[in-house]
Amino acid sequence: MDPFLALLNSFSSNLSEGELGSLKFLCRGEIGKKKLESVQSARELFSILMEQGQLSRHKVTFLESLLTSIKREDLVLRLKQFVEEGEVNAPDNEPDAHEKRRLKAAIKVISDNVGREWKQLMRELDFTDVQMERVMAANPQNLREQLVQSLREWQKCKGKDAKVTDLIQALRGCKMNLVADRVEQELQLMNTGTR
Template sequence: MDPFLILLHSFSSSLSDGELSSMKFLCRETIGKGKLQSLRNGMELFSILLEQHLIARDKVAFLQGLLKSIKREDLVSQLQQFVEEGEVNAPDDQPDVHERRLQKAAIEVICENVGRDWKMVMRKLGISEVKMDRVVAANPFNLREQLAQSLREWQKWKGKDAKVTDLIKALRGCNLNLVADRVEQELSLLNAGTR
């Protein structure tokens, strides 16, 4: 199945009636009034936009404008993620609350203690050179932010499969055992409820 159509389908099911009406109103100049009145859901609107070549997998500016106009920043960011990575992580593909707390604590410790070796750690986690280069370009003089952004990229990429144990394993794989020990210590404090 086409990932772009899957994305549009998920957008359609998350639109309220009011949001759909707003989008239809905004499309009055591009789609005839008669056609617009007969539309019952987002999928029908997206189908017409696809037919008229106003939106496509590699042409999302019109759709982005519509979503921004109805103030659905969550959908705009999903669309941007799709454009950047060619894929979509569904909201149910996120780690549970406990794992996110652990990740946040681990990332804090890693950012404080891993310096210039951060790329080696990211390679162990499977992040591509292209993504790392993009992060460096966005934060050219801030080593800590480069690492933090790269770790966020890893979290987005892995979704619910992003585990703190993978972070510790990557650190140990890079012989950063002291940092790995500090992460484990922080996590045991968190799990014991003293933090």
């Protein structure tokens, strides 16, 4: 069984009728009125979104924003865990396990230490304004989460070419040398086994 379809099926059985109604309303710009009226379950709604290319195992941002809008943070968390565990990305286009651990540590340090200047950093990483707008819309009022999700999106887009050295270089390019130093210190601690 496809793990992504199993996840969507699980989401469908966890959504109430009221939540389904909210999801249908939020999809009015994406799906025609007639088609929406015939939808009886979240499973059907997900199928339509998949048919229209709004949702796939490699494209979950729209689903995440829908679930966030109806305040189902539990499902958003499950979706993020699914993505983080590499189920969404093709395994041959991911950094190796060692680099993934390093990236995860670097993202934590960066998100703990970079504040309002996060857009400057993302631009240095060639992350587009459109991509940033999408992340900001999905995480309004939460600066830290906007940065974390932007970095994860960057990592996903880069695939196996995502490297911690790129993050450090971008930090230095933005004159965020203190944060770059902290990332390097964290990586040294990981290498010596104290982390």
